[in-house]
Amino acid sequence: MRVLGIDPGLTRCGIGVVEGQVGRPLTLVDVNVLRTSSDEPVWRRLVTIEKGIDAWLDEFNPDAVAIERVFARSDVSTVMGTAQASGIAMVCAARRGLAVALHTPSEVKAAVSGSGRADKAQVGAMVTRILRLDAPPKPADAADALALAITHIWRGGAQARIDAALAAAGSRHARPVRSTP
């Protein structure tokens, strides 16, 4: 399974691809950060992010896209841009028919480090170990994108089967993983 992870942001949007399956070593495919300038109007920045994500989806053809779930209680000065970037990321994936999953920061920290309260350095260190890298990916947004992809692979299997079963049953209450905004 190949998963594209996105840590959404207007100034720095982490993006990374991880391949593997539960119980087997995971492999880093590629990782980077999409950057936009605060000198640009927000709509131009969002179009740049859309083009960047589309280019990654074209190049790496992932099976699923894992995006950090953004909360309204986050830092007020950046939360609107982060929410908008996450919306663009979701649309880029969903209009191709790709599976989309939102994972909270706590879920990601717990999945990769065993603690929902791990700090950035711990997450970076665990991503480095899990993917057998020489050094933690920089900046933290890049490591976070990989941590999201790892989380999705590790959590995704069981949940994806449950969602598929619910969807097949046509339940009005069927909801994909963390679908609420």
Add this chain to the structure above:
Amino acid sequence: MRVLGIDPGLTRCGIGVVEGQVGRPLTLVDVNVLRTSSDEPVWRRLVTIEKGIDAWLDEFNPDAVAIERVFARSDVSTVMGTAQASGIAMVCAARRGLAVALHTPSEVKAAVSGSGRADKAQVGAMVTRILRLDAPPKPADAADALALAITHIWRGGAQARIDAALAAAGSRHARPVRSTP
């Protein structure tokens, strides 16, 4: 000048087109509300909104798109979806090269009613009068979308010339109307 106004929202996204110029009677071209179900995952709802806005842009070919500026201090339970819908609206317009402008609720209320504290009913009544309609557009999201378009036409002329001059001067500090997120 033909302006498409968008009152962004995940459950109800107001959308309306107004034609005219400062000092002349304005005309309603069309107005409606794009709706998505909270039973759907957020990414599917955002794709539905994207398709709806694209269809309106295709049909009405506006000169500019005016979108309500969303604030982080808005109602927490809906603000993330509203921010995401506004991001999609901006991208739909910007990737076609259309002028995008964000107007705050206070600016819109002040433009159409003379008071930045006007209530929904007052805005609806003024939109009805300005566009010479038989009754206020319903629901309020539809009236708000038209109020945004009216605001843009009335404020837009002077500001657009200033922005164009700044852009032409290549100023690092040139910023379109209300560009900050």
